[in-house]
Amino acid sequence: xxxxxxxxxxxxxxxxxxxxxxxxxxxxxxxxxxxxxxxxxxxxxxxxxxxxxxxxxxxxxxxxxxxxxxxxxxxxxxxxxxxxxxxxxxxxxxxxxxxxxxxxxxxxxxxxxxxxxxxxxxxxxxxxxxxxxxxxxxxxxxxxxxxxxxxxxxxxxxxxxxxxxxxxxxxxxxxxxxxxxxxxxxxxxxxxxxxxxxxxxxxxxxxxxxxxxxxxxxxxxxxxxxxxxxxxxxxxxxxxxxxxxxxxxxxxxxxxxxxxxxxxxxxxx
Amino acid sequence: xxxxxxxxxxxxxxxxxxxxxxxxxxxxxxxxxxxxxxxxxxxxxxxxxxxxxxxxxxxxxxxxxxxxxxxxxxxxxxxxxxxxxxxxxxxxxxxxxxxxxxxxxxxxxxxxxxxxxxxxxxxxxxxxxxxxxxxxxxxxxxxxxxxxxxxxxxxxxxxxxxxxxxxxxxxxxxxxxxxxxxxxxxxxxxxxxxxxxxxxxxxxxxxxxxxxxxxxxxxxxxxxxxxxxxxxxxxxxxxxxxxxxxxxxxxxxxxxxxxxxxxxxxxxxxxxxxxxxxxxxxxxxxxxxxxxxxxxxxxxxxxxxxxxxxxxxxxxxxxxxxxxxxxxxxxxxxxxxxxxxxxxxx
Numbered sequence: 351x352x353x354x355x356x357x358x359x360x361x362x363x364x365x366x367x368x369x370x371x372x373x374x375x376x377x378x379x380x381x382x383x384x385x386x387x388x389x390x391x392x393x394x395x396x397x398x399x400x401x402x403x404x405x406x407x408x409x410x411x412x413x414x415x416x417x418x419x420x421x422x423x424x425x426x427x428x429x430x431x432x433x434x435x436x437x438x439x440x441x442x443x444x445x446x447x448x449x450x451x452x453x454x455x456x457x458x459x460x461x462x463x464x465x466x467x468x469x470x471x472x473x474x475x476x477x478x479x480x481x482x483x484x485x486x487x488x489x490x491x492x493x494x495x496x497x498x499x500x501x502x503x504x505x506x507x508x509x510x511x512x513x514x515x516x517x518x519x520x521x522x523x524x525x526x527x528x529x530x531x532x533x534x535x536x537x538x539x540x541x542x543x544x545x546x547x548x549x550x551x552x553x554x555x556x557x558x559x560x561x562x563x564x565x566x567x568x569x570x571x572x573x574x575x576x577x578x579x580x581x582x583x584x585x586x587x588x589x590x591x592x593x594x595x596x597x598x599x600x601x602x603x604x605x606x607x608x609x610x611x612x613x614x615x616x617x618x619x
Numbered sequence: 620x621x622x623x624x625x626x627x628x629x630x631x632x633x634x635x636x637x638x639x640x641x642x643x644x645x646x647x648x649x650x651x652x653x654x655x656x657x658x659x660x661x662x663x664x665x666x667x668x669x670x671x672x673x674x675x676x677x678x679x680x681x682x683x684x685x686x687x688x689x690x691x692x693x694x695x696x697x698x699x700x701x702x703x704x705x706x707x708x709x710x711x712x713x714x715x716x717x718x719x720x721x722x723x724x725x726x727x728x729x730x731x732x733x734x735x736x737x738x739x740x741x742x743x744x745x746x747x748x749x750x751x752x753x754x755x756x757x758x759x760x761x762x763x764x765x766x767x768x769x770x771x772x773x774x775x776x777x778x779x780x781x782x783x784x785x786x787x788x789x790x791x792x793x794x795x796x797x798x799x800x801x802x803x804x805x806x807x808x809x810x811x812x813x814x815x816x817x818x819x820x821x822x823x824x825x826x827x828x829x830x831x832x833x834x835x836x837x838x839x840x841x842x843x844x845x846x847x848x849x850x851x852x853x854x855x856x857x858x859x860x861x862x863x864x865x866x867x868x869x870x871x872x873x874x875x876x877x878x879x880x881x882x883x884x885x886x887x888x889x890x891x892x893x894x895x896x897x898x899x900x901x902x903x904x905x906x907x908x909x910x911x912x913x914x915x916x917x918x919x920x921x922x923x924x925x926x927x928x929x930x931x932x933x934x935x936x937x938x939x940x941x942x943x944x945x946x947x948x949x950x951x952x953x954x955x956x957x958x959x960x961x962x963x964x965x
Contacts, residue, residue, distance in 0.1 A: 416832065417831075418828065418831075418832075437831065437836070438828075438831035438832055439830075439831050439833075439834050439835055439836045439837070442832070442833065442834030443834055447832065447833070447834070448832055449832075450828075450829070450832070454825070454826040454828075454829045455825070455826075456821075456822065456825045456826065456829075457824075457825050458821065458825070458889065458948060459818075459821055459822070459825065459952075460951050462951070462953070463818055463821070463951050463952055463953065464822070466815070466818055466953065467818050467819060467822045467830070467833055467835070468833055469815075470834050472815040473815075474814045474815035474816060474954060475815045475816050475819055475835075476816065477811055477816055477843065480810060480811055480814050480816065481810070484956070487814070487815070487954055488954060488956040488957050491815065491953065491954040491956075491957035492957040495953070495957060495958075512951070530833070531833075534833065534834060
């Protein structure tokens with residue numbers, strides 16, 4: 351049997367305290383099967399990494415989990431609720447939030463404006479309360495502003511609060527995307543290549559932020575990343591995706607020493 | 620954690636200065652005899668109507684990035700509902716009170732906006748533009764051809780002035796009505812724009828996928844924006860019918876939609892004060908070009924094409940030298956009172 355034909359048997363679905371559970375997820379574009387029978391489970395309070403060659407189906411998997419693509423088959427559950435095929439905004443309300451590989455530029459928005467959009471269920475997002483519950487909107491906005499500034503301070507970009515987002519560097523945009531995602535206080539955060547294209551110092555800094563958020567505040571992370579050093583240093587478990595299928599799941603040490611993973615992705619490090 | 624929330628600076632009154640300048644110019648034109656008082660008041664009332672239209676389109680395009688090429692249709696809906704419900708010559712023979720007709724027009728506008736928006740809002744921007752343009756033409760053709768209801772090309776005359784019960788002459792009443800309507804719409808939009816609602820619209824305009832990934836129902840917000848903008852356009856149409864006293868299908872020329880777009884782009888997309896200034900400048904150009912042929916150098920030219928040429932040149936100049944418009948949005952979309960409170964706390 352070729353190493354590429356191995357499939358994951360779904361053994362980790364037995365985990366306790368699962369926040370995200372994916373079962374038999376399949377997606378094709380035309381004749382090309384991009385994800386094929388992918389099953390995995392993410393435990394609350396963990397950091398899980400996902401690696402795989404370009405075209406392995408990692409981002410497509412994230413897109414299916416977060417509702418941007420409808421899977422052809424399989425299910426996605428967040429906190430025990432079936433969210434398969436739901437709109438992305440509904441899945442966020444269930445506690446799952448994702449970031450994108452390329453940070454989106456937000457024309458005409460300042461950093462703190464962009465942060466405030468991350469807060470969920472804001473009263474002032476409906477027109478009527480702006481007229482009949484002004485005081486409550488004020489209180490809520492004030493609390494959200496404080497939370498936004500706290501997060502910007504945590505990520506050390508609070509000095510940019512009133513700057514337009516278009517003036518931020520790529521690395522600062524990555525930090526903003528992370529900070530904004532935390533405004534929603536998600537139960538699980540899917541990060542799509544959070545350190546792609548940024549300098550090594552900032553990579554270490556972001557690793558430190560994620561570690562601190564996980565250990566001190568209990569945030570759960572599911573991270574796609576090609577920076578192996580970054581991911582292996584952070585993740586407790588790593589899932590290897592290859593040709594749309596789960597090739598292996600295990601600790602960073604197990605994954606890095608597995609012959610099949612070395613052949614399919616890592617090469618001789 | 621002791622967090623200091625930074626505050627932003629606000630420029631004061633530049634819009635007022637420009638508007639004041641236009642009024643002073645108008646005053647001078649009257650004093651020097653270049654304009655008659657009745658023509659000047661007509662210009663102001665007409666500008667008021669374009670202010671409403673520009674504010675309505677600014678909600679859709681400026682706030683939410685929705686391309687609506689059916690501005691004239693929603694405006695015409697208001698004008699025709701008002702005319703059919705109140706005019707002596709209406710084939711429906713209703714002769715309702717104008718305020719009642721206004722309410723009915725708004726209801727019709729909401730229904731039409733939902734019917735157009737439900738299938739069209741999910742479309743990509745270019746398809747949405749085509750869909751709304753299609754609706755606009757369908758509406759114009761219906762009005763022109765369903766003569767047993769709309770009186771067709773003959774048009775509807777005898778539309779009463781709005782609020783005839785007020786103790787003012789017609790001209791003053793018209794000015795008063797459009798000034799109050801414009802101010803109310805402006806203040807309403809200002810409050811909802813500088814709020815969490817306005818912020819969501821801003822992020823949807825910038826990147827709809829990102830908005831969805833942050834838990835915002837982009838379709839719902841875009842529908843709200845589309846309906847709100849259409850209602851404002853309809854109010855402008857109702858006002859026009861009572862102001863001019865006559866409507867016919869030639870009023871529904873798609874060129875009118877283009878003019879409103881010019882006002883919004885000229886003023887600055889996303890800026891309410893920009894929409895106001897843009898509307899005044901548009902009327903100044905549209906009406907001012909009437910007199911160009913009085914000058915010998917332009918005497919041989921026809922006014923219509925010349926007017927379009929000037930509007931076109933104006934747009935090219937703005938795009939080249941000030942692409943964000945004359946008065947681009949300046950305020951952060953943060954609920955103002957939350958920052959006022961900050962001053963006392965930080």
